[in-house]
Amino acid sequence: MIHRERLTATIDGDFVVFLIGMRLNQPWKVHKWWPVASAMPRMLSELQRQPELGLLHAEMWFSRTIILVQYWRSMDQLLAYAASKEAAHLPAWKAFNQSVGTDGSVGIWHETYAVAAGRHESIYVNMPAFGLGRAGTLEAATGHKHRANDRLKRTG
Secondary structure (H helix, E strand, O other): OOEOOOEEEEOOOOEEEEEEEEEEOOOOOHHHHHHHHHHHHHHHHHHHHOHHHOEEEEEEEOOOEEEEEEEEOOHHHHHHHHHOOOOOHHHHHHHHHHHOOOOOOEEEEEEEEEEOOOOOOOOEOOEOOOOHHHHOEEEEOOHHHOOHHHHHHHHO
């Protein structure tokens, strides 16, 4: 559903924004990048089935560089998932290192940002619920929430 009004996202407490992706450096080497690309949907499915692990929401974009934005409840939960011997991440990481390693065929990357409570702002106009607006809640960006600076003063 498209929300025509100006909305902003709210979320209680601290949270984590985790950007992760891969780059097809040698797209013709499907046998190298396909296992990497197919591992992420398995991990997302696992995380969506187990909300107690801490994933709040994820959005993915596809091109030569695949980008996934994830919102996590806490840094501890993200790191615990990455290190869990019961989760899908460690086998995928091991397979990547064995199959690709540093051969240059597939690039992988991630960036992690810890966001303190109230130290964020957002705006959505003519958009469905998206990004932080799906991880948290959407509310009208009116009055003292109309401008970015005001939203930051309101929450910071």
